[in-house]
Amino acid sequence: MTSVLAGSSAAGAVPSAATPIKLRVENLGISFQRDGVLMPVLGDINLEVRDGEFVCLLGPSGCGKSTLLNAMAGFLQPTSGQVLVDGEAVRGPDPRRIFVFQERGVFPWLTVAGNIGFGLGKLSREERAKRVQHYVQMVGLEGFESSYPHELSGGMKQRVEVARALAVNPDVMFLDEPFGALDSITRMIMRGELLQIWQAERKTILFVTHDIDEAVQLADRVVVLSARPGRIQRIVNVDLPHPRDISSARYLELRDGILAEVGLAHRI
Amino acid sequence: MNQTSRIQDMERWLWPILATVVFLLLWHFAVLWSGTRIFPSPREVEVGLSQLAQRGVLYRDIIDSLRRVAIGYFAAVGLGIPLGLLLGWYPAADQTVNPVIQILRPISPIAWIPVAILFFGVGDDAAIFLVFLGAFFPIVITCVDAVSNVPLIYRRAGSNFGLTAPQVLARVVFPAALPQILVGLRIALGIGWLVVVAGEMIAVNSGLGYLIIDSRNSGKRYDLVVGAMLLIGIIGLALDAIFRRLESIKPVRWGFRHES
Amino acid sequence: MFAAALLAAWQLAVSLHPHQLMPGPWKTAQGIADLFPHGLIAKYIIASVFRVTWGFFLAVLLAIPLGLAIGWYQRAELAVNPILQILRPISPLAWIPIAILWFGVGDMAAIFLIFIGCFLPLLLAVIDAVRAVPAVYINAGRNFGLKPVALMRRVLYPAIVPRLMTGLRITLGIAWLVVVAAEMIAVNSGLGFLIVDARNAGNRYDLVVAGMVIIGVVGLLLDYGVRSLERTSSLRWGFEEKR
Numbered sequence: 001m002t003s004v005l006a007g008s009s010a011a012g013a014v015p016s017a018a019t020p021i022k023l024r025v026e027n028l029g030i031s032f033q034r035d036g037v038l039m040p041v042l043g044d045i046n047l048e049v050r051d052g053e054f055v056c057l058l059g060p061s062g063c064g065k066s067t068l069l070n071a072m073a074g075f076l077q078p079t080s081g082q083v084l085v086d087g088e089a090v091r092g093p094d095p096r097r098i099f100v101f102q103e104r105g106v107f108p109w110l111t112v113a114g115n116i117g118f119g120l121g122k123l124s125r126e127e128r129a130k131r132v133q134h135y136v137q138m139v140g141l142e143g144f145e146s147s148y149p150h151e152l153s154g155g156m157k158q159r160v161e162v163a164r165a166l167a168v169n170p171d172v173m174f175l176d177e178p179f180g181a182l183d184s185i186t187r188m189i190m191r192g193e194l195l196q197i198w199q200a201e202r203k204t205i206l207f208v209t210h211d212i213d214e215a216v217q218l219a220d221r222v223v224v225l226s227a228r229p230g231r232i233q234r235i236v237n238v239d240l241p242h243p244r245d246i247s248s249a250r251y252l253e254l255r256d257g258i259l260a261e262v263g264l265a266h267r268i
Numbered sequence: 269m270n271q272t273s274r275i276q277d278m279e280r281w282l283w284p285i286l287a288t289v290v291f292l293l294l295w296h297f298a299v300l301w302s303g304t305r306i307f308p309s310p311r312e313v314e315v316g317l318s319q320l321a322q323r324g325v326l327y328r329d330i331i332d333s334l335r336r337v338a339i340g341y342f343a344a345v346g347l348g349i350p351l352g353l354l355l356g357w358y359p360a361a362d363q364t365v366n367p368v369i370q371i372l373r374p375i376s377p378i379a380w381i382p383v384a385i386l387f388f389g390v391g392d393d394a395a396i397f398l399v400f401l402g403a404f405f406p407i408v409i410t411c412v413d414a415v416s417n418v419p420l421i422y423r424r425a426g427s428n429f430g431l432t433a434p435q436v437l438a439r440v441v442f443p444a445a446l447p448q449i450l451v452g453l454r455i456a457l458g459i460g461w462l463v464v465v466a467g468e469m470i471a472v473n474s475g476l477g478y479l480i481i482d483s484r485n486s487g488k489r490y491d492l493v494v495g496a497m498l499l500i501g502i503i504g505l506a507l508d509a510i511f512r513r514l515e516s517i518k519p520v521r522w523g524f525r526h527e528s
Numbered sequence: 529m530f531a532a533a534l535l536a537a538w539q540l541a542v543s544l545h546p547h548q549l550m551p552g553p554w555k556t557a558q559g560i561a562d563l564f565p566h567g568l569i570a571k572y573i574i575a576s577v578f579r580v581t582w583g584f585f586l587a588v589l590l591a592i593p594l595g596l597a598i599g600w601y602q603r604a605e606l607a608v609n610p611i612l613q614i615l616r617p618i619s620p621l622a623w624i625p626i627a628i629l630w631f632g633v634g635d636m637a638a639i640f641l642i643f644i645g646c647f648l649p650l651l652l653a654v655i656d657a658v659r660a661v662p663a664v665y666i667n668a669g670r671n672f673g674l675k676p677v678a679l680m681r682r683v684l685y686p687a688i689v690p691r692l693m694t695g696l697r698i699t700l701g702i703a704w705l706v707v708v709a710a711e712m713i714a715v716n717s718g719l720g721f722l723i724v725d726a727r728n729a730g731n732r733y734d735l736v737v738a739g740m741v742i743i744g745v746v747g748l749l750l751d752y753g754v755r756s757l758e759r760t761s762s763l764r765w766g767f768e769e770k771r
Contacts, residue, residue, distance in 0.1 A: 075424055095430035101421045109443040117428035118439075150522045161320035168429060280606060306629060368534055371744045378621070378709035378720075380726045382736045456744035458617060466621040466709060477622065484625040493625045497618050504617020 022051040022204045027081035040229040041067050052202045056215035059225030065208045073099045073174045081186035097172040098165035102181050104148045106157045113145040115160050135163040155186040172204045216255045224261050271293050308491035316491035333475040338398025341460045348404050352411020375403035377463045381470050395467040402463035403456040410452025412446035447523020454511040461504045559738035563586050576707050576718040583642025585705045587670040591647050594695045595654025596680050620645035620706045638710045645706035653695030657688035697754040705749045719743050
């Protein structure tokens with residue numbers, strides 16, 4: 001079973017060993033207080049993410065992958081250990097690291113343009129309009145600038161969220177099951193668009209998902225988490241060049257390997 | 269409900285008019301058959317009101333009532349919204365203040381009448397104070413509620429883009445809470461209108477509430493009593509309708525989707 | 529803590545103006561203590577609660593079936609809506625002259641006023657609740673072959689219960705407001721009468737404020753009672769979404 005994943009050890013260095021480390025998680029542990037009992041959610045997480053890398057966090061629901069992402073973004077204080085970005089400990093949320101929620105994070109009281117320009121308060125009016133227009137085009141929402149979110153489809157709202165994040169030019173983007181609420185066709189399209197944006201802008205991306213195909217299609221490395229309390233079970237290098245052929249033998253091999261890793265047989 | 273499609277445009281006018289006509293006819297004949305001399309028929313109400321209108325009394329009473337509501341209500345809005353936002357934003361503050369609000373809230377603004385008269389004497393100020401009290405608590409309570417209902421992810425998104433706490437309050441929490449706050453403001457205006465009429469029945473010598481009590485006490489003019497009641501209803505409905513128009517402006521319409 | 533600070537501030541404000549009629553918290557407490565030995569206060573509380581109970585339950589009994597029917601037949605709603613909307617903003621107190629005309633001074637007038645005060649808000653709440661029931665439930669009920677009356681009883685009514693409970697709680701609050709006001713004008717007993725009487729018979733403002741405190745406490749208890757009803761498990765599904 002492990003043979004297909006051979007060569008994809010935990011310390012796999014993609015894109016290249018020379019690229020500096022952007023984000024480092026050190027001995028991170030998180031526990032929640034529930035009914036007076038301390039429940040460990042995450043234990044002893046160690047992870048290094050290089051600049052410009054696309055990493056997927058994969059695991060069953062409730063394994064703490066969203067918690068891990070929230071801790072990386074600075075929304076949650078870890079119980080033990082720490083998160084470092086550019087060698088600096090994360091103390092709280094920061095506009096250099098933007099969190100993309102499911103499309104629920106779009107502000108319903110602002111127009112598309114208002115949402116995308118939300119983080120650009122410091123710029124001059126013309127500068128902001130130019131930047132907003134640029135990202136409206138990038139996510140293909142021309143003509144919808146003055147629409148309100150409730151007039152948009154789920155996929156369009158998700159594009160607004162991604163554009164809002166990109167507009168402030170962050171180094172790191174955290175995406176928490178961003179396409180989870182979309183239908184499967186829209187989800188495929190959105191994946192392609194995200195990859196294009198990533199290849200153009202070279203952000204470091206941490207992407208939480210419970211969809212194995214999604215992880216293998218997108219990521220340079222897939223971090224497989226075990227069930228609660230979540231630990232890193234395995235890190236899989238996806239050594240496929242983009243655009244990926246999702247019926248190639250290697251793709252299926254990697255996917256099946258991860259399927260086996262999370263304890264599922266190949267057949268339903 | 270799924271029967272909507274079968275209702276035709278014409279019916280939207282037909283049924284209300286028909287029901288109103290039936291209602292007026294029932295009222296008319298009930299007065300006729302019971303042989304009452306005191307309770308007025310619709311026609312008598314109309315005559316009584318138009319007499320008052322000709323003498324200019326009616327107009328003055330309406331203006332007086334509206335003025336008291338406006339002053340008391342805007343004072344309640346001006347104090348209630350900032351206080352409510354603050355209490356919603358700092359749960360600790362809410363926990364200290366909440367018990368006091370919960371005890372004061374169920375006390376009828378009417379029960380404050382003696383206190384209002386003691387503080388302000390018989391007159392405008394007492395009535396305005398009562399309107400203020402009636403509107404203030406619902407506004408504070410909906411604001412607290414609305415702020416605590418703002419989804420966590422909105423606040424997180426706000427702080428993620430580098431906003432300071434006051435900025436998050438102004439640019440994220442307030443707009444997110446606005447639809448619910450507007451509903452609270454509309455309800456508070458309704459309460460203000462209820463209270464001013466009640467207050468005028470006791471604490472002052474003008475306004476529509478005073479018209480009701482005065483018409484009864486000085487000569488059992490029940491045509492004017494009922495006429496004043498109808499006017500109160502129509503003005504209250506108009507105030508409500510004006511406020512509902514506010515709920516359809518763009519930056520808040522998302523909060524009212526289900527009502528359209 | 530905050531309550532204690534407020535009480536202290538109240539006491540301080542009163543002692544700074546010794547010639548005011550307004551009593552401090554201490555005198556108010558004495559006023560409350562004064563009222564108890566006579567048994568009068570118990571009688572007044574019972575009188576007020578008695579009127580609220582009658583007016584409230586009559587309103588509930590009529591408003592729920594009527595609201596279900598009006599909410600269900602859209603034409604009926606279209607028809608009565610303008611009349612309801614005009615009646616709604618009329619303060620229940622404005623009905624006082626009519627209540628006295630029809631029922632004379634006494635319990636019946638007060639009960640009528642409470643009924644008026646509760647009936648309209650409750651009716652509108654039920655109509656709104658029925659209209660908010662998802663069409664899926666109704667179609668599912670129809671699918672199982674339910675006739676309109678059975679549909680109302682077995683689908684519509686249970687589906688609106690959570691919203692109904694909220695409506696009931698608000699309405700009970702209104703009933704309590706109205707009874708106090710009505711008693712100030714239309715009857716010679718009860719907590720509202722206590723307030724007016726204490727003021728008129730010798731400016732006993734300590735008793736006025738004492739009466740207000742008692743009204744607040746009883747109102748709070750009523751609210752608490754309905755809230756604990758809301759928490760019973762069979763109704764709880766409707767309140768889940770708030771979390």
